[in-house]
Every structure is written in structure tokens, then in C-alpha cells.
Amino acid sequence: MAAQPPTRSALLQAALAVALAVPAGLLATSSAQAAADQCWATHYGPQPPGALTASGEVFDNNADTAATSLTRQPQLPFGTRVQVTNVANGRSLVVRINDRGTFAQTPQEPKCLDLTDGAFGRLGGSLNPDAGHIVVTQKVLD
Secondary structure (H helix, E strand, C coil): CCCCCCHHHHHHHHHHHHCCCCHHHHHHHHHHHHCCCEEEEEEECCCCCCEEECCCCCCCCCCEEEEEEECCCCCCCCCCCEEEECCCCCCCCEEEEEEEEEECCCCCEEEEECCHHHHHHCCCEEECCCCCCCCEEEEEEC
């Protein structure tokens, strides 16, 4: 049985490692780490008038705010600012945590934030037709 030729990805990593004088294994670890840091940002959708967030604020579906998953450990305190970046287009914005979600984060559905419709749209998420989620990275600012 003949040996399988290296994949295109493996060849590109090896070439990049040579060009940068970086061990190829380190590049593979870095891309695996980057993928692990990504999660899904969903959006609220319609809310009844006067709905309150878990922090007690009146919900504003156009504000740059978000809920975090109750399964997130450790929980982010209300008022925490998080820089959220859409992986697909590079758009970024800062949201303030003012709510808790009941959504579960699983390896199959790595949900991390539930954004207002306004924030979701500003990051490039589609509400019509509904994209469901966008893949993001997040950085806690304070």
C-alpha cells in the first residue's frame, strides 16, 4: 500500500514554518487554539415591550448589550465590556453584559453570547433571512 501524500494544509504549514523559522507543530497548535477561542453569537429576536434583563434594565433591542450563557464559567459580571469580532468579516464592536441567557453551550453548539438584534446586525449577522448565529471571538475588556 502506497503512503498517502501530505495534505495541502500540511504542505502550507510546513512552508510557512520554514519561511518563518517556526516549528510546524507550533503553527498547528496556534490554529487549533484560535478555533477553540471561537464561539457562536446568537441574537434575541422579538421581545415584549417593557421586558427586563436579568440586571433589571429595560431591554433595548438596538443597544450594544448582550447576555452570556448560564453555562459559562466563570460568569461575567453585569457591566463587563466585551469586544466581539465577527470571524467572517472582521467587524468588531464592544458590548456590555446586562443579561443572562438560558442557552446551553455545547461542543456542537458553542454559544457564548446572545446579542441584541442591533448589535448582531452591526457585526454583519443577517436577521432577514435569519442567519441564526455568527462565529465570533471575544475579548473581555473590563
